[in-house]
Amino acid sequence: MEKILNYINGELVEPKNGKYLDNFNPSTGKPYSLIPDSGKEDIDLAVEAAKEAFITWSKTPKQNRSDILMKLADTIEKHFDELVKAESKDNGKPETLAAHVDIPRAPANIRFFAGAILHNSSQMHEMDGAAINYTLRQPVGVAACISPWNLPLYLLTWKIAPAIAAGNTVVAKPSEVTPMTAYLFSKICIEAGLPKGVLNIVHGLGSRTGDPLTTHPDTPIVSFTGGTVTGKHIASVTSPMFKKLSLELGGKNPNIVFSDADFDKAVSFASRAAFTNQGQICLCGSRLFIQEEIYERFRDALVAKASKLIVGDPSEASTNLGAVVSKEHMEKILNKIDLAKVLGGKIILGGDRKILDGNLKDGYYIQPTIIEGLPFDCEVNQEEIFGPVVSIIPFKTEEEVIEMANSTKYGLSASIFTENLSRGHRVAAAIESGVVWINTWLLRDLRIPFGGMKESGLGREGGFKSLEFFTESKNVCVKI
Numbered sequence: 276m277e278k279i280l281n282y283i284n285g286e287l288v289e290p291k292n293g294k295y296l297d298n299f300n301p302s303t304g305k306p307y308s309l310i311p312d313s314g315k316e317d318i319d320l321a322v323e324a325a326k327e328a329f330i331t332w333s334k335t336p337k338q339n340r341s342d343i344l345m346k347l348a349d350t351i352e353k354h355f356d357e358l359v360k361a362e363s364k365d366n367g368k369p370e371t372l373a374a375h376v377d378i379p380r381a382p383a384n385i386r387f388f389a390g391a392i393l394h395n396s397s398q399m400h401e402m403d404g405a406a407i408n409y410t411l412r413q414p415v416g417v418a419a420c421i422s423p424w425n426l427p428l429y430l431l432t433w434k435i436a437p438a439i440a441a442g443n444t445v446v447a448k449p450s451e452v453t454p455m456t457a458y459l460f461s462k463i464c465i466e467a468g469l470p471k472g473v474l475n476i477v478h479g480l481g482s483r484t485g486d487p488l489t490t491h492p493d494t495p496i497v498s499f500t501g502g503t504v505t506g507k508h509i510a511s512v513t514s515p516m517f518k519k520l521s522l523e524l525g526g527k528n529p530n531i532v533f534s535d536a537d538f539d540k541a542v543s544f545a546s547r548a549a550f551t552n553q554g555q556i557c558l559c560g561s562r563l564f565i566q567e568e569i570y571e572r573f574r575d576a577l578v579a580k581a582s583k584l585i586v587g588d589p590s591e592a593s594t595n596l597g598a599v600v601s602k603e604h605m606e607k608i609l610n611k612i613d614l615a616k617v618l619g620g621k622i623i624l625g626g627d628r629k630i631l632d633g634n635l636k637d638g639y640y641i642q643p644t645i646i647e648g649l650p651f652d653c654e655v656n657q658e659e660i661f662g663p664v665v666s667i668i669p670f671k672t673e674e675e676v677i678e679m680a681n682s683t684k685y686g687l688s689a690s691i692f693t694e695n696l697s698r699g700h701r702v703a704a705a706i707e708s709g710v711v712w713i714n715t716w717l718l719r720d721l722r723i724p725f726g727g728m729k730e731s732g733l734g735r736e737g738g739f740k741s742l743e744f745f746t747e748s749k750n751v752c753v754k755i
């Protein structure tokens with residue numbers, strides 16, 4: 276079985292303890308590679324290498340840093356097909372989705388920050404001829420970048436590209452559930468000539484590698500994307516150390532459809548927002564609020580549309596939904612569906628595991644599931660499920676839907692469908708979330724600061740905000 280290796284100081288190396296974990300292919304339910312079960316000793320080596328590399332990298336001219344990032348992006352594209360297959364095999368998602376979203380967005384992230392670092396500017400304030408104040412932005416040191424399993428390469432590059440562009444060096448810990456694309460990426464870094472130690476990738480469990488990384492005295496920046504519970508833990512251990520911290524966490528995102536919406540467009544987006552990537556995107560619209568006048572017609576149209584989605588072999592071009600990421604995650608989702616029934620919800624589509632044929636029979640497939648009849652404030656409508664499950668809830672008025680939409684502890688994203696321009700802006704302003712889309716979903720502009728309110732996160736990443744986050748600002752006052 277193929278052995279994944281850590282990437283430390285420019286080399287692919289075994290974990291110091293020699294231990295490995297099984298890496299499962301969710302579409303077959305079988306292990307297909309081994310992943311290092313790394314520990315503190317590997318993190319220490321990686322941080323040491325990154326610290327050493329920082330001395331040169333932080334002084335490397337921006338143009339040179341940009342050039343090497345561009346080369347990394349080109350090299351990713353050279354290995355495009357291999358990465359698409361690896362992402363699908365590791366994660367269970369359809370290859371078509373990996374080919375259209377995850378893998379193309381990795382070089383796009385890297386190219387964006389390779390350009391941004393050349394065009395970044397800083398502020399200057401002049402004091403009526405007495406003095407000038409300017410803000411100097413300087414790289415900080417070794418950044419700890421921790422990423423989840425749902426969009427593995429995309430979210431890894433979203434963090435390491437701005438960190439490296441800004442002159443920091445990085446120790447990254449990808450999710451142990453989906454390590455393969457990060458491993459291929461470490462080979463790509465070697466091929467592209469990234470100087471040794473600038474990026475280090477250590478694989479392993481959150482508790483054994485994540486903790487030593489986030490609490491290491493020589494990692495002054497921590498950028499984490501993952502669940503709210505893990506985010507709380509990381510905040511609790513890093514805050515007393517006064518680290519720069521960015522948290523991109525979970526969501527229970529409302530998708531609000533007013534009766535004046537473009538009906539077909541809203542149905543289509545509601546289905547995409549609920550089921551893309553088997554519902555495992557932090558921005559998925561898992562609570563669908565439909566105005567009463569169109570409730571029944573909309574519900575029936577959504578059921579008709581979603582019932583045509585094909586759950587199947589991720590390598591088939593016709594497949595819409597592949598497997599969910601792991602057996603544990605599948606069981607968690609199915610338990611939440613059972614809870615919905617107990618709480619009085621009616622399953623109007625799906626609701627079960629889907630068993631496929633042949634070597635896919637043990638894969639972790641779940642039917643697209645639509646639930647109606649649950650109160651907006653019950654557990655199923657308040658907690659993130661992170662699977663192909665959407666709960667539909669009728670509403671009467673704008674005020675009522677705003678209250679229900681804002682009722683969760685999360686505040687990551689929201690979508691509003693209406694042809695009434697004033698209402699769109701009004702509701703967007705009233706919704707407590709870091710991102711609001713009007714008449715669309717998941718339309719990302721990399722220049723826009725991204726992040727969540729409430730328990731969905733802390734800070735904003737994206738665009739020049741990421742470059743701000745990955746630098747320390749110093750204000751210099753010069754007396755004239």
Ligand code: NDP
Pocket residue numbers: 421422423424425430448449450451452479480481482484485486489500501502503504505506508509523524525526556557659661687727731732
């Ligand atoms: P987790 O919080 O379980 O894990 C995220 C990462 O943190 C993994 O690499 C994990 O490693 C690691 N980790 C776990 N424990 C620790 C620890 N004590 N210290 C440091 N690192 C640790 O999230 P999931 O991987 O399950 O990802 C799904 C979650 O991510 C969902 O809640 C989703 O909403 C959220 N998410 C948020 C996004 C956003 O931008 N707001 C985007 C995408 C996802 P390991 O896997 O080894 O446990």
